[in-house]
Amino acid sequence: MAIITIPTPLRQYAAQQREVNVSGSTIDEALGSLTAQYPELRRHLYNDNGNMRNFVNVYLNDEDVRYLKKGNTTVAEGDTISIIPAIAGGSAVAAANIAERTADQSLSHDEILRYSRHLLVPEVAMDGQKKLKAASVLLIGAGGLGSPAALYLAAAGVGRIGIVDFDVVDSTNLQRQIIHSSEAIGTSKLASAKARIEGLNPYVKVETYETFLTSANALELFKDYDIIADGTDNFPTRYLVNDACVLLGKPNVYGSIFRFEGQASVFYAKEGPCYRCLYPEPPPPGLVPSCAEGGVLGVLPGTIGLIQATEAIKLILGIGEPLIGRLMLYDALSMRFRELKLRKDPDCPICGEHPTITALIDYQAFCGVTSADEGITEVDISPLELKERLDRGEDLMLLDVREPHEWDIAHLEGATLIPVNDITERAHELSTADDIVVYCKAGTRSARAVQQLQMLGFRKLHNLRGGINAWANQVDPTMPSY
Amino acid sequence: MAIKLSGELIKAIARHSEAAYPSECCGIMLGEDEGEQRRVVALLPQINQSEADEQYHRFLITPEMMLAAEKQARAQRLDVIGFYHSHPEDEARPSHFDREHAWPWYSYIVVRVRDRKYDKMASWRLDDDRSHFDEEDIIED
Numbered sequence: 001m002a003i004i005t006i007p008t009p010l011r012q013y014a015a016q017q018r019e020v021n022v023s024g025s026t027i028d029e030a031l032g033s034l035t036a037q038y039p040e041l042r043r044h045l046y047n048d049n050g051n052m053r054n055f056v057n058v059y060l061n062d063e064d065v066r067y068l069k070k071g072n073t074t075v076a077e078g079d080t081i082s083i084i085p086a087i088a089g090g091s092a093v094a095a096a097n098i099a100e101r102t103a104d105q106s107l108s109h110d111e112i113l114r115y116s117r118h119l120l121v122p123e124v125a126m127d128g129q130k131k132l133k134a135a136s137v138l139l140i141g142a143g144g145l146g147s148p149a150a151l152y153l154a155a156a157g158v159g160r161i162g163i164v165d166f167d168v169v170d171s172t173n174l175q176r177q178i179i180h181s182s183e184a185i186g187t188s189k190l191a192s193a194k195a196r197i198e199g200l201n202p203y204v205k206v207e208t209y210e211t212f213l214t215s216a217n218a219l220e221l222f223k224d225y226d227i228i229a230d231g232t233d234n235f236p237t238r239y240l241v242n243d244a245c246v247l248l249g250k251p252n253v254y255g256s257i258f259r260f261e262g263q264a265s266v267f268y269a270k271e272g273p274c275y276r277c278l279y280p281e282p283p284p285p286g287l288v289p290s291c292a293e294g295g296v297l298g299v300l301p302g303t304i305g306l307i308q309a310t311e312a313i314k315l316i317l318g319i320g321e322p323l324i325g326r327l328m329l330y331d332a333l334s335m336r337f338r339e340l341k342l343r344k345d346p347d348c349p350i351c352g353e354h355p356t357i358t359a360l361i362d363y364q365a366f367c368g369v370t371s372a373d374e375g376i377t378e379v380d381i382s383p384l385e386l387k388e389r390l391d392r393g394e395d396l397m398l399l400d401v402r403e404p405h406e407w408d409i410a411h412l413e414g415a416t417l418i419p420v421n422d423i424t425e426r427a428h429e430l431s432t433a434d435d436i437v438v439y440c441k442a443g444t445r446s447a448r449a450v451q452q453l454q455m456l457g458f459r460k461l462h463n464l465r466g467g468i469n470a471w472a473n474q475v476d477p478t479m480p481s482y
Numbered sequence: 483m484a485i486k487l488s489g490e491l492i493k494a495i496a497r498h499s500e501a502a503y504p505s506e507c508c509g510i511m512l513g514e515d516e517g518e519q520r521r522v523v524a525l526l527p528q529i530n531q532s533e534a535d536e537q538y539h540r541f542l543i544t545p546e547m548m549l550a551a552e553k554q555a556r557a558q559r560l561d562v563i564g565f566y567h568s569h570p571e572d573e574a575r576p577s578h579f580d581r582e583h584a585w586p587w588y589s590y591i592v593v594r595v596r597d598r599k600y601d602k603m604a605s606w607r608l609d610d611d612r613s614h615f616d617e618e619d620i621i622e623d
């Protein structure tokens with residue numbers, strides 16, 4: 001028989017006793033005996049995985065059992081076992097950093113009027129509005145997610161907004177990227193976004209970076225911002241944003257979208273898990289389609305982008321419960337939000353206890369991405385070359401690997417439709433003797449189909465560079481691109 | 483829910499928070515719990531054991547310090563009823579980090595320090611399901 005002393009907060013779960021007699025010859029057995037007598041204690045001592053909570057310590061007489069034999073430490077008759085919490089805490093870092101700069105801020109009469117509805121909210125008020133003015137947020141991408149986030153952050157009075165993008169506005173963007181107007185088609189997304197934000201709120205300083213985000217420039221771009229909002233649609237950039245944020249100790253307000261579903265979280269390694277704790281490895285290239293490939297309901301990025309903006313504002317103000325350690329899942333069709341708990345992975349290669357990643361890496365290689373120009377050049381065929389060869393009467397088999405609803409928009413005459421996900425199953429419908437030209441919308445899925453067919457032994461394969469959209473642009477102007 | 487402290491003890495916490503600025507201060511509160519109300523009888527100010535360059539936003543009281551405080555409490559027929567710590571240039575409310583590292587029942591007094599001066603304090607208790615803190619009244623007696 002040994003005695004376990006119960007700390008005051010846990011006595012309510014142990015019939016108000018200060019001490020409980022337990023049986024067992026080891027620490028594990030003694031604790032087992034305790035929780036068998038008082039099952040409610042379990043939740044406060046162990047996490048959902050059954051491991052002892054990391055701030056709970058067990059002492060045998062005066063010694064921490066971690067330095068003895070942990071759970072296997074022998075317990076003798078008359079020993080005293082103590083359950084002792086380590087008490088830790090601290091302030092919200094992002095808010096604390098911003099608060100330091102609010103002393104220099106003041107609001108003009110015009111700003112006070114503009115932000116009047118914020119100033120009436122006790123949790124925001126003058127203090128909070130000054131924090132917003134002192135704060136800076138960097139948006140990665142001025143697309144579906146970046147558009148609504150930028151507009152609302154600017155309207156809310158975030159003092160400095162940076163945007164990284166290199167794209168030009170095209171008409172397919174306008175279905176959801178509400179920061180851009182029809183007149184902006186063909187012009188730079190950054191110029192369009194900057195003009196719109198400045199029209200909305202002249203007190204916001206907009207900084208634009210017309211560049212690809214890379215391992216070479218990410219740390220330099222991020223370092224002068226309080227919060228980074230990731231609105232990208234590809235895995236290499238997502239891992240790059242995560243790693244740069246972890247290395248710089250900045251919160252990454254994350255959002256992603258596909259068709260009718262979205263996800264959002266705040267990855268902030270100082271206070272919780274990072275993106276790598278959730279997804280240690282990227283999915284195989286091509287497995288998860290982007291919006292350009294799979295499509296997206298236009299209003300969806302509005303919902304997710306505004307969750308990102310909300311979380312950024314909460315972090316700046318230091319109010320509420322941030323979406324740290326939680327992954328919000330949104331399904332527009334069923335109109336349901338679900339929440340998954342995320343845990344910090346102690347073995348995480350970048351934010352774990354023994355990090356193996358201490359600098360930015362080659363994210364394209366990490367995600368196994370080869371661009372259409374790399375690796376498969378020998379099988380590439382341009383739309384004009386294909387046209388010439390068809391005109392010459394060459395016997396080419398045209399294989400369309402898109403989805404049936406895309407086939408209905410436009411397809412090449414005489415083509416056969418096998419969606420890319422069915423290729424392996426339906427490869428028997430094809431002949432290795434044929435010269436096969438594979439195409440999709442823009443060339444990514446067809447590249448994947450080519451790889452799969454190569455693995456099955458097909459050799460006479462060609463990938464239509466730029467897909468059917470390039471064909472429409474270069475060969476057949478009567479065909480719609482989408 | 484309410485927690486009672488004498489004016490002396492409130493001043494002592496305020497002084498500690500200013501002395502530790504720009505780092506966070508921390509301490510253990512001994513007292514008596516009478517159900518709805520509890521009373522702080524003594525403070526055990528602690529030296530913040532978190533990493534030196536993290537102390538502006540972190541505090542740590544080690545289990546050894548807790549063990550010693552528990553013993554001292556028992557000797558005086560008191561209980562450890564909670565903890566206080568400061569948030570330099572931040573709000574007098576618990577952070578997400580605080581919640582991850584807290585237990586129900588204890589009182590957590592958080593002190594806001596602005597421009598090096600004590601500004602205000604508030605006391606909080608973690609909900610039983612660990613989801614949020616509820617504020618409790620601080621009564622000066």
